[in-house]
Amino acid sequence: MITAVIIDDDSNIISGMRGLLTLxxxxxxxxxxxxxxxxxIAAIENLKPQVIFLDIQLTDGTGFDILEKINEKQGxxxxxVVFITAHEEFAIKAFRFSALDFLLKPVDPGELKKVIEKIIKTIEKNNEFSNIELLLENVKKEKNNFKRIALSNSDGIHQFEIADIIRCESDDNYTKFFMKNGRVILISKTLKEYEELLKDSGFLRVHQSHLINLKYLKSYIKKEGGNIIMQDNTNIPISQRxxxxxxxxxFKQISK
Known part of the structure; x- marks a missing residue:
């Protein structure tokens, strides 16, 4: 069995989660x-659960406050950690940048099953949970000012500076990340999700299969349908639109 605690100031949510988890x-x-x-904090310290189902807004603070206090005490x-939240755009974006799981209220049984299946697959792996520290870093920042991103794959959770990502490429329902140091990492999420996540960080989807970091754009070639050369010398096609x-x-960059 996998041990868990539920932290929420709504007794109906707690009883509802109990029922869903039982089923x-x-x-x-x-x-x-x-x-x-x-x-x-007391429940986590005394019971040491493997999983924490955590609401963001509590009567005397937030779920982030709990994680910060535990982090300070235990290192x-x-x-x-699985957050249970209403649709709070900034918090959800912070979760995605930190590769953390969340469930929207009211909790959907299908989404719950997906989260539990993911936890079961990773529970035996050695995980330092450093993405929680990244989350705490991100929630303190101004909106859309995230500097690092956590990417989760079968090997574990990897953190990267967003500025070190040259480009992303679609591979069916996967996305390949190409890093400044030459590393390539394959993530089991679609390019569309990362387009949404990185669009405010200087990234542009120039083709259905390609998302680029504009700061690594080396040259733009208009002939033969149009393509661009990145600083790693890859040739990327551009969609007509x-x-x-x-x-x-x-033009705006040149005009500055």
Whole structure:
């Protein structure tokens, strides 16, 4: 069995989560509950659960406050954290940049099953949960000012400076990340998700299969349908509908 605690200030959410976990994830053993920051910290310290289902907004603070206090006391978080939240755009973006799981209220059974399956697959792996520290770093920042991103694949969770990503390439339902140091990492998420995540960080999707970091754009070649050369010397095609947008961006950069 996988031990877990639920921290939420809504008793209906707690009872609802208990019911959903009983039906759809019987391998999860709820060993504790809490409804405040203080009781949540005590539950985690005393029970040491493998999984924490954590609400963002609590009566005496936030779920982030709990993680910060545990981090300060123990040096690191040693539990899988699954946030339960209303649709809070900034928080959700921070979760995605940090490769952390979240469930939107009301909790969808299908999404819950996906999260539990992911936890079961990774529970035996050696994980330092450093992406929780990245989350705490990100939630303190101004909106859309994230500097690092966590990428999760079968090998574990890897953190990178966003500025070191040259480009991303679609590979069916996977995305390949090409890094400044030559490293390539394959992630089991679509390019569309990363387009949405990185569009405010200087990235542009120039083709259905290519998302580029504009700061690594070396040259733009108009002939033969149009393509661009990146600083790693890769040749990237440009879709017809993105040519004008790219030209506008380049013109603005030259005009500065």
């Amino acid at each position: 759809f994830a019987p391998q999860i053993d709820i060993i504790g509950e809490a409804d405040t920051v203080l009781s949540g 690191k978080i040693e539990s899988h 993105k040519k004008e947008l790219l030209q506008d961006i380049l």
